Amino acid sequence: MKSLGSIRRDFAPWNDPKAKPYIQFDGVTKRFGDFTAVNNLSLTIFEREFFALLGASGCGKSTLLRMLAGFEEPTAGRILLDGQDLRGIPPYRRPVNMMFQSYALFPHMTVENNIAFGLKQEGMPKPDIEKRVADMLKLVKLEQFAKRKPHQLSGGQRQRVALARSVAKRPKVLLLDEPLGALDKKLREETQFELMDLQQELGLTFVVVTHDQEEAMTMADRIAIMDKGEVMQVATPAEVYEAPTSRFVAHFVGNVNMFEGKVAERTDKATRITGATGAQIVVENGAAATGADIIFAIRPEKIRVSSKKPADAVNALEGEVYDIAYLGDMTVYHVRLDDGQIVRASALNAARVTEDPLTWNDRAWVSFRPDAGVVLAR
Amino acid sequence: MNATWSRFNITSITLGFAFLYLPIVLLVVFSFNESKLVTVWGGFSTKWYVSLFHNQGLMDAAWVTIRVGLISATVATVLGTMGALALTRYTRFRGRVLFSGMIFAPLVMPDVITGLSLLLLFVAIGMDRGMTTVILAHITFTMCFVAVVVQSRLVSFDRSLEEAAMDLGAPPVKTFFQITLPVILPAIVSGWMLAFTLSLDDLVIASFASGPGATTLPMKIYSQVRLGVTPEINAACTLLIAIVTVGVIIASVANKRREVQRQLDERAAQRG
Numbered sequence: 213m214k215s216l217g218s219i220r221r222d223f224a225p226w227n228d229p230k231a232k233p234y235i236q237f238d239g240v241t242k243r244f245g246d247f248t249a250v251n252n253l254s255l256t257i258f259e260r261e262f263f264a265l266l267g268a269s270g271c272g273k274s275t276l277l278r279m280l281a282g283f284e285e286p287t288a289g290r291i292l293l294d295g296q297d298l299r300g301i302p303p304y305r306r307p308v309n310m311m312f313q314s315y316a317l318f319p320h321m322t323v324e325n326n327i328a329f330g331l332k333q334e335g336m337p338k339p340d341i342e343k344r345v346a347d348m349l350k351l352v353k354l355e356q357f358a359k360r361k362p363h364q365l366s367g368g369q370r371q372r373v374a375l376a377r378s379v380a381k382r383p384k385v386l387l388l389d390e391p392l393g394a395l396d397k398k399l400r401e402e403t404q405f406e407l408m409d410l411q412q413e414l415g416l417t418f419v420v421v422t423h424d425q426e427e428a429m430t431m432a433d434r435i436a437i438m439d440k441g442e443v444m445q446v447a448t449p450a451e452v453y454e455a456p457t458s459r460f461v462a463h464f465v466g467n468v469n470m471f472e473g474k475v476a477e478r479t480d481k482a483t484r485i486t487g488a489t490g491a492q493i494v495v496e497n498g499a500a501a502t503g504a505d506i507i508f509a510i511r512p513e514k515i516r517v518s519s520k521k522p523a524d525a526v527n528a529l530e531g532e533v534y535d536i537a538y539l540g541d542m543t544v545y546h547v548r549l550d551d552g553q554i555v556r557a558s559a560l561n562a563a564r565v566t567e568d569p570l571t572w573n574d575r576a577w578v579s580f581r582p583d584a585g586v587v588l589a590r
Numbered sequence: 591m592n593a594t595w596s597r598f599n600i601t602s603i604t605l606g607f608a609f610l611y612l613p614i615v616l617l618v619v620f621s622f623n624e625s626k627l628v629t630v631w632g633g634f635s636t637k638w639y640v641s642l643f644h645n646q647g648l649m650d651a652a653w654v655t656i657r658v659g660l661i662s663a664t665v666a667t668v669l670g671t672m673g674a675l676a677l678t679r680y681t682r683f684r685g686r687v688l689f690s691g692m693i694f695a696p697l698v699m700p701d702v703i704t705g706l707s708l709l710l711l712f713v714a715i716g717m718d719r720g721m722t723t724v725i726l727a728h729i730t731f732t733m734c735f736v737a738v739v740v741q742s743r744l745v746s747f748d749r750s751l752e753e754a755a756m757d758l759g760a761p762p763v764k765t766f767f768q769i770t771l772p773v774i775l776p777a778i779v780s781g782w783m784l785a786f787t788l789s790l791d792d793l794v795i796a797s798f799a800s801g802p803g804a805t806t807l808p809m810k811i812y813s814q815v816r817l818g819v820t821p822e823i824n825a826a827c828t829l830l831i832a833i834v835t836v837g838v839i840i841a842s843v844a845n846k847r848r849e850v851q852r853q854l855d856e857r858a859a860q861r862g
Contacts, residue, residue, distance in 0.1 A: 281753075282757075302756070304761050308757075309757055312753070318751060318754075318769060329758050330758030333760050361855075364856070364859050377754075377758070381758065
């Protein structure tokens with residue numbers, strides 16, 4: 213069975229028409245004065261989903277999260293959680309908890325009192341609180357730090373305290389605002405996997421806000437890519453990468469080459485595109501009508517660079533090697549086509565020895581399969 | 591930086607400290623003077639301290655001053671903290687700039703004007719002058735100092751702490767008392783201490799606002815000095831200086847210790 217990307221997903225309630233939505237944003241708009249932070253946005257998140265809101269700063273993703281937590285009320289539209297309209301419910305009565313970007317640990321309380329704070333608010337009996345706090349400390353491996361104050365902890369430990377505190381109440385939904393933003397790169401990668409394991413273990417619904425696409429791709433079941441207060445695409449990481457639906461998404465996630473052109477001819481199986489400067493490209497999966505102005509987008513790793521034209525290539529364009537970067541695991545080529553466009557291609561260095569080495573200013577061919585790219589509206 | 595003691599440095603330091611502390615040193619020395627004459631040394635004695643405690647007038651004045659200071663500093667701290675909260679939190683209300691300017695104006699207002707206007711007010715509303723009016727006057731002029739101190743702390747206060755508390759189920763009032771107040775408490779305490787000190791040594795405003803039976807220590811000292819300085823007054827002032835010095839030393843040592851401990855903790859946390 214063919215599938216996009218390299219992962220087969222068994223958990224996919226969004227493809228199941230009978231699945232009940234857990235969180236629903238229904239035509240939500242939020243304005244601050246003249247500025248529209250979120251514009252008529254609708255979105256559905258399912259139970260036990262790890263959902264990421266991805267976008268540049270100022271795209272409205274944090275506002276969306278804060279509306280879910282109850283710190284902001286929508287100007288228009290409604291937000292439903294498990295069927296209940298959240299309008300007018302203050303943050304302290306919502307069954308969601310948030311992990312803050314700054315962690316917001318209470319500086320005058322010990323680690324265990326920080327974790328116990330939420331449990332005390334709901335009036336849990338003392339022995340139960342002690343047990344839950346001990347469980348939480350064990351979960352984040354901070355047992356021996358229970359009596360410490362936040363300033364006596366390292367950045368990674370603080371992050372784990374914040375996490376333990378926000379899941380201690382077993383919320384219906386955990387909101388994470390740039391949860392790994394303050395950690396260094398190595399720790400961030402480790403923590404990404406820890407968060408995923410934690411979500412599996414607790415069976416909670418996670419909604420994470422991030423500007424880091426790698427983070428979103430690693431952790432999330434589905435990603436909503438946002439721009440200027442609107443959702444551009446909601447899809448699995450593989451779909452977002454391999455089948456972006458707009459120029460913005462294709463550009464925002466990963467590297468991409470774009471060819472502007474026109475649909476010259478359509479048959480049942482293939483679409484022939486004529487580039488602006490005459491290059492001919494044949495693709496299998498284009499839905500645009502004949503004569504339409506389109507963009508053909510293709511990822512660098514789907515393009516092959518060779519010194520001779522491959523005999524079986526459907527799409528092959530000739531040019532000159534303009535730049536090469538050897539990165540160890542892969543090599544990135546910039547090839548200037550004869551029509552002037554520069555194409556970025558990357559080759560995985562799967563073997564230590566290369567049969568067909570290239571150097572600067574060599575004549576070269578770039579080739580790709582008919583199903584390697586996507587056709588986007590211009 | 592030049593680490594050697596040049597002649598110029600030594601001279602300027604000596605002159606500077608002499609300028610600052612010579613009058614105080616003289617006062618302290620002569621409080622232990624045997625002689626009744628303030629300017630003639632007659633040998634060491636502590637008898638003026640003994641007689642000070644038998645001087646009912648001075649002791650009464652000291653008691654009034656302490657009560658005025660405690661009450662006015664406490665009320666001013668509550669009001670000043672509330673003002674600071676309003677000014678930092680509700681940043682969008684109409685006339686905020688005017689209001690925040692107005693709360694700080696008394697900082698630079700000459701004491702004479704504050705005192706006189708308060709006196710006029712008390713007369714106008716027919717309020718008998720006494721300890722109550724002194725307390726009211728002191729609340730008025732120390733409140734803005736508290737507001738300034740607390741506001742500077744609130745500006746750097748991380749609002750997400752409050753959001754986190756509410757997110758975890760604490761309603762706003764509980765959040766304020768369990769999170770906000772403990773975190774800004776050091777600033778409130780320094781505001782209180784500032785207000786108390788200002789109230790202790792105020793002469794001008796108290797003179798305007800006070801009436802019979804409510805003489806504060808500075809007023810008492812000033813009125814006695816007009817009749818001639820007695821070594822008793824020197825002794826009283828020496829005690830005041832001692833109290834203030836001890837207070838300042840304790841506060842700064844505690845502060846320094848906390849700071850050093852915090853830095854050590856943080857370094858240890860980064861290592862571990």
